[in-house]
Amino acid sequence: MNKKKILIVEDEESLLKLESILLSSRGYDVTGVLDGIAALEQIDVVKPDLVILDIMLPEMDGFEVCRRIKANPATSHIPVVMLTAKKSGQDQKKGLDAGAAAYVTKPFKSARIMEIIQGLIAG
Incomplete structure (x- = not known):
């Protein structure tokens, strides 16, 4: 069985650990990074099946990281789940x-x- 790979981008280390443990315990192969620049570098290395992305990140925010993932033909197929404290409808x-x-x-x-992850990368 080929493990599905998830890249978590979260600048708060305690949350990154928590999310990594949650997903690893469910059988996912998890890589975690602390900022947007590292996320874009790791996408090429890890080739994840899904990205969990915080918005408030150092260097480059999650909106820009997501735009770059989607603009790149090599990564545009990867589903991105934004996981953030930003609650406004505008965000x-x-x-x-x-x-x-x-x-x-x-x-x-x-x-x-x-539920969301399984819906996006079933199988």
Whole structure:
């Protein structure tokens, strides 16, 4: 069975660890990075099946990271789930406009995240 790969982009280390443990325990191969620049570098290395992306990141925000993932023909097929504390409808629209497949606000329920991930990368 080929493990599905997930790239988590989260600048808060405690949350990155928590999300990594949650997904690893469900059988996913998880790579975590702390900023947007590292995310774009790791996408080429890891070739993830899905990206979980925070918005408020150092160097480059999640909206820009998502736009770049979607603008690149080599990565445009990868679903992006925005997982953020930014709750406004305007931010949500901006995330979906940038190409995110889903927009989830923190604090989140792990069951909800798993449901979204499984819906996006079933199999």
